[in-house]
Amino acid sequence: MIISLIIPTRERADYLKESLQTGLQIEDDQFELIVSDNASNDHTREVANEINDNRFKYINTGERISMRQNFEFALQHCSGDYVIYIGDDDCILPGQFRFLRQILEQHRPDSLSWDRPTYGWPVNGYGKRTGSLKFQRNSLYGEVETVDSDHSRQQLLDCNLGALGPKPAIYHGCISRQFLRSIETEDGICFASSNPDVYVTYQAVLRNAHALHVAHPFTLNGYSPVSTGGAHHAYKAGDPRCKPAQMFQQENKQDFLCDAIGYAVTVPHAFFSTLETIREISPQQIERPDYRAWYHYVLNSARPGDHETAKKLSDQMAEYAEKTGTQTELAEADDASVAVAGKIKKYSQRIEKLRTMMHRKRITAAIDGKNDALTAALTYDRVLGEDYAGILDGSRSRNICWKSAMQRTRQSQFVARAA
Incomplete structure (x- = not known):
């Protein structure tokens, strides 16, 4: 089974350079890493040329095209049985990749999604809490769960997006090639909307795809001044x-x-x-x-x-x-009833957020003076360790894994203030 990680990019070479390194750290021969360059005018090509790894492929659109077209272009050049897209300021967790493969090979779903923590690039004071990583108990070491497609479908149609729950995803998620072929148009177009990631998610929800979800991260969602x-x-x-x-x-x-x-x-x-x-x-x-x-x-x-x-x-x-x-x-x-429903939804979300504050910790992503997507991925992997193997084989409890992870944060010289 080949798993493709695709990074569409456009003139963000300095971010892309570190994001790519997180993929190259993965130890897996049946993995391919593809950069689809949307005719960048910066040094993106030079960054790609520095990489010597037969699992890596650099492609260039040749002219400026839409994001939808770049997603389509990249898909045509990958060979994966499963496909993952991330942004050029995001990263994948190389140490957790073997667990991702294990789930896909065991269950063969149409889709696998996961909880994705965020990482803010500490660039010129951009944003809040940049350069640090949050570990949250209810987003780590979760068991494999089947998404209730009927529930998701109804919530989507009702515009009750806050209650949609875990949903299929190709962006910071994994979709099978077989499912992608099933949603192709008569013209052979897979991404038939200007919002390609949302389009695939909604297609999977509306078609009752066999979707799985784990409350455990395989990628980090980066945000930066160029997001x-x-x-x-x-x-x-x-x-x-x-x-x-x-x-x-x-x-x-x-x-x-x-x-x-x-x-x-x-x-x-x-x-x-x-x-x-x-x-x-x-x-x-x-x-x-x-x-x-x-x-x-x-x-x-x-x-x-x-x-x-x-x-x-x-x-x-x-x-x-x-x-x-x-x-x-x-x-x-x-109508007032519509507005009230929205406020109730937001209030319930705040209550849930307060509950989770008791079981989370934040540490810096810096290693040896550097703080970027690569150091963030390595730091997150170091804290998670190999404990997820025990969840997948049933030999360890989530509570034990969480305690072990917190012990690793305390042992680390990179511990910062708790959130």
Whole structure:
């Protein structure tokens, strides 16, 4: 079984360099690491040329294309039976990879997802708690669980995303080649939305894929000043820090494929548009979603005071409501009961967060004066150790593994303040 780790990239060579090293640390002959370079103008090619490993492949799109097209381009050049995508400022945990393989070979699921801790790059004081790693008891050493696909499907259609629970993923998750082939369009396109990772997740949920989840990390989700996701929702329109998001949107507009509700201007808009794109192109009829809830979710996604974005959302939703005959649902989207439900959901999430604060610890990711994706991955692996083997074979309890991990943090010279 070949497992492919794909890193789409665009002009982030200094981040990519360390992210790549985490993949190259994996000791596995049936593993391939692919960098799909979206015609970068920096030294990305030079970073790739420094690597001498027959498991590594560098490919270049030759011209600037959308993220969706880059995902598709990379998929066409990989040979994995299972495929994982991560960002160029993310990392994989090399010491945990053998457990990932063990689960895939034993269960052969359509999808395997996992809990993913975050790592903030300590660049010029960017963000909060950058350069450190959080270990949380309920996100480590979990047993293999089957995702309740019927529940997930209904929550998605109802726009109850906070209750969706663990869900299939190709971005910081693993999807089988067989499932990816099953969602190809007649034109042979696998990623038929400008939000390729969300598209695959929603396809898997709506098709009742055989999905597994473990509350145990195999990757770390990095965030940095160049992260596209952060630029999408962290700043007001016109802020120069929005540049990564603006580039993403411009490239999407050059793509020959367009989502059902146009080019997304907020993350909730992207989610709704992806869902409607799938319903529009699916050969099988998919149930009607709760349009009132979805319209409410999208219309309230602009940042306070960002009137330009709010106006765009209002205009696009009105146009789509007219197209789909859902003007009544749009008119009811500001109903107080919808707003109250959202507040209750957020309150319950805060309560759960307070519960978990008692069982977590934070330490620095620095090793020998360096603090980057590679040191973060090695530090996380050192704390996790080999204990997950005992969970998978039933010889150890989660509580024992957690205590061992905490002991390793106390023994380490890298221990920082607890969260």
